[in-house]
Amino acid sequence: MNNFEYMNPTKILFGKNQIENISKEMPNKAKVLLLYGGGSIKKNGIYEKVIAALEGFEVVEFGGIPANPEYAVLMEALTIIKEQNITFLLAVGGGSVIDGTKFLSSAALFKGDTPWDILTQNIRTSKGMPFGTVLTLPATGSEMNSGAVITRAETKEKLGMGGPGLFPQFSVLDPTVIQSIPKRQLANGITDAFTHVLEQYMTYPIDARLQDRIAEGILQTLIEIAPTIIKDPTDYKAASDFMWSCTMALNGLIQKGVPTDWSIHAIGHELTALYGIDHARTLAVILPSHYQYNFEAKKEKLAQYAERVWNITEGTLDQKAKAAIVKTEMFFNELGIDTKLSDYTNDYMGTAQEIVRRFTARGWNGLGEHKNLTPSDVEKIVTMSY
């Protein structure tokens, strides 16, 4: 096991009706900016519950944060924060709204020239404006971590940011919110969380036995509850397991002390930036090619995953490892998630070269758990995914 530091101060309020308790977690006399997305919270009753829970606080609203939170939109919210002397941010939404809120938390206190520097110059945020979240879409894990990904349409860029000052003070996880989420987004959420775990697990053996077991436990749980979630999102038991698994998949715990990969995300982000493909679906496109291409480096963990998660006990190590890739792709397909780039766009020729060009323009750092993937490797992986 590698040395590590771990701290996660976010308070989780999990379960039915926990929205009622948010005012106890907020600073007295906070002036609140309530942030949300396209307005689904006004249809499913969550907006009313939040407003009721905020009684006694001065509340300003900012709706319309899009999926892949857009820099230009967030800059409008930043203006409101400054003009209205906001002191607390409350994100009510999925990963995009929460990520956008993290950007605002950082930007509100940022002293530099332009907040876009936070993203392009990898500036870590040690202190942000305090914020809480009410999660409406389990998937990204943003509700219990300190990272965010922000998109800028103008430059077709999608970049990450983070820092210890960007943990939510609290996050409400009420599994009943799942009832009103479209099947497409539920499938995306399962795929996203599943891939989060694999990015932190599918590397090489390092004898971090407990981290492996917890990662495998999240994968097993997602596999077990996926059919129920898609068929009947009102099943509260399955919804609870789904919601908690998504949070645990990316709250920092399973990555501590182990190598991590994150190539699939790095490449996938470019597919979203280029074609607007749903984040989770870009992961499902890249994952099989990435694991096939890097088979030798990953086959020991692939075989362990095959045995423990998919109960594949027959065959050689190589056979098990290969079967695990097939099983994973089938799992995505059964959720209704296509796994080839050509399923999403006819305009895919040249994508591999364009992604390499973008990576190289930003300075090539190498990808993967060994940081040894070259531009040529990435070009081949993306080409295999066509």
Next chain:
Amino acid sequence: MNNFEYMNPTKILFGKNQIENISKEMPNKAKVLLLYGGGSIKKNGIYEKVIAALEGFEVVEFGGIPANPEYAVLMEALTIIKEQNITFLLAVGGGSVIDGTKFLSSAALFKGDTPWDILTQNIRTSKGMPFGTVLTLPATGSEMNSGAVITRAETKEKLGMGGPGLFPQFSVLDPTVIQSIPKRQLANGITDAFTHVLEQYMTYPIDARLQDRIAEGILQTLIEIAPTIIKDPTDYKAASDFMWSCTMALNGLIQKGVPTDWSIHAIGHELTALYGIDHARTLAVILPSHYQYNFEAKKEKLAQYAERVWNITEGTLDQKAKAAIVKTEMFFNELGIDTKLSDYTNDYMGTAQEIVRRFTARGWNGLGEHKNLTPSDVEKIVTMSY
């Protein structure tokens, strides 16, 4: 899954040489009380490392906190805290030193008549004097939770306390400390952590799939590393898995959203108070009788544990469940831990009645995940353990 709240703000510094980094985690100009136990830290080099790391801080020392931290001894430390205007406590030791430090953290700011009231009146501590820990003996999990157990020899009592103000600010987990721990204490540590997990897991099914998987993962890890730890505690990989498993066993995570039992600890504490038997060994004495006596209530989870942790796939549910109890007792025995009260004292007659008398005198609340165990049940469980 039940509703829950979860927050754990303790910062973990895990790995070799992390002691060097403690000063970064401490308030500037803190006046530190360094607390430790019987002095083993002066033989194994940890004391020197801590003193070196504290350069620049004013440090007062208080050694001699005994196993089962004794109220009378801690009251001496409290006098020093007040007389010397201490502002930060640093526990260097195992669960006893850390628990004692938590008591002092609470008592230092306590406004009531006598600090013993914190224990007898179940007063929750919302704010204590800040403290950190350097763990020297993996076992209790106290390094990443907010609970403590304090003993008072005068009255032969052993009582619990806790509250959100009693999380360590930081804890150093350096697996190399295991090298100098006697085998007896390593066996105790494994048994203690193992039983912590079972107290939070061995109840009844509630469809908290991920909590179950994580609990099972800790148990599997402890079973896998136990022989290596006892044979060669210099094995850093096994030591790392051991240390992290002990912390994760009782940092609050696996108990969230699920019923918990804790009868084994409640009864075991009395055996320590009465006979001075090592805490972990009292758990190993009570666990098999408790699970046999409450077999019907627990058999579904016992069978799940049999299958997933011990790979017992043959037989009926009842047969698997029974085999799991046998396997658990054998696991303790293989660690050199005896599992009958008569292995520890010849004076065991009447123990069951005395424990019931003590529980009843404190007000009977019922024990177990259903709070339905009666004095007569406890009497039978303890008698079965003779």
